[in-house]
Amino acid sequence: MLIIGIAGGTGSGKTTVVNQILNQLPDNEVGIISQDSYYKATDNLSYEERTKINFDHPRAIDFELLVNHLMTLKSGDYIDQPIYSFVTHNRSKDTIKTHPKKVIIVEGILIFNNQKLRDLCDIKIFVHADADERLIRRVKRDIQERGRDINEVLSRYQDTLKPMHEQFIEPTKNFADIIIPNDRYNTVAIDIVRTVINEKLT
Numbered sequence: 120m121l122i123i124g125i126a127g128g129t130g131s132g133k134t135t136v137v138n139q140i141l142n143q144l145p146d147n148e149v150g151i152i153s154q155d156s157y158y159k160a161t162d163n164l165s166y167e168e169r170t171k172i173n174f175d176h177p178r179a180i181d182f183e184l185l186v187n188h189l190m191t192l193k194s195g196d197y198i199d200q201p202i203y204s205f206v207t208h209n210r211s212k213d214t215i216k217t218h219p220k221k222v223i224i225v226e227g228i229l230i231f232n233n234q235k236l237r238d239l240c241d242i243k244i245f246v247h248a249d250a251d252e253r254l255i256r257r258v259k260r261d262i263q264e265r266g267r268d269i270n271e272v273l274s275r276y277q278d279t280l281k282p283m284h285e286q287f288i289e290p291t292k293n294f295a296d297i298i299i300p301n302d303r304y305n306t307v308a309i310d311i312v313r314t315v316i317n318e319k320l321t
């Protein structure tokens with residue numbers, strides 16, 4: 120099994136890049152694991168308390184489970200992948216049965232921050248977009264798709280997102296094998312990554 124890690128700041132375009140890579144690849148041979156699914160369960164907290172969690176700090180992620188799940192898939196077994204809700208800020212009770220594939224893409228802001236996870240990745244890709252571009256995309260996406268208002272997005276950006284990005288995410292660019300500049304749609308970079316994957320699949 121080939122494991123491809125795709126990291127980058129929020130709004131850099133990781134999900135978009137993953138979808139572009141998937142396009143034209145046989146879907147029964149490629150699976151996706153999102154770091155977002157592995158936010159720690161916080162059933163012990165009230166909704167109000169959960170809104171105050173720093174979601175951009177590595178301690179918010181259950182890396183142990185994520186690494187275990189990747190190792191399980193690598194060994195040929197299925198996993199019960201958690202499902203996360205950005206509305207309740209918590210894991211749901213349900214899971215998705217996920218089977219091993221020839222290629223697994225794991226994507227998330229902090230995946231290169233964890234050494235075990237880095238070591239599991241055969242190819243490490245970092246998607247870059249400038250901070251102002253990412254903020255604009257984040258504002259639009261969080262209001263349109265994640266039910267947030269402008270004050271929530273901007274205060275989260277100032278209080279946690281920006282400092283955590285500088286401390287824990289941007290430095291992991293140094294671990295990347297490939298950096299995709301994504302201030303604009305980058306079809307050349309996507310074609311290169313797709314070619315690499317296709318070579319591994321054949």
Ligand SMILES: Nc1ncnc2c1ncn2[C@@H]1O[C@H](COP(=O)(O)OP(=O)(O)O)[C@@H](O)[C@H]1O
Nearest residue numbers: 129130131132133134135256260301302303304
């Ligand atoms: N190259 C790009 N140019 C313009 N908008 C983009 C680009 N890449 C992504 N977007 C948009 O930015 C938003 C965030 O992208 P997304 O892929 O969800 O980022 P991430 O997964 O890194 O948070 C989405 O609305 C997406 O359509």
Ligand SMILES: Nc1ccn([C@@H]2O[C@H](COP(=O)(O)O)[C@@H](O)[C@H]2O)c(=O)n1
Nearest residue numbers: 128129130155174175204205208227228
């Ligand atoms: N309940 C939550 C959990 C996470 N976030 C934010 O999501 C961002 C990571 O997701 P991307 O798709 O943007 O990579 C991260 O920056 C968290 O702040 C949230 O808003 N609510």
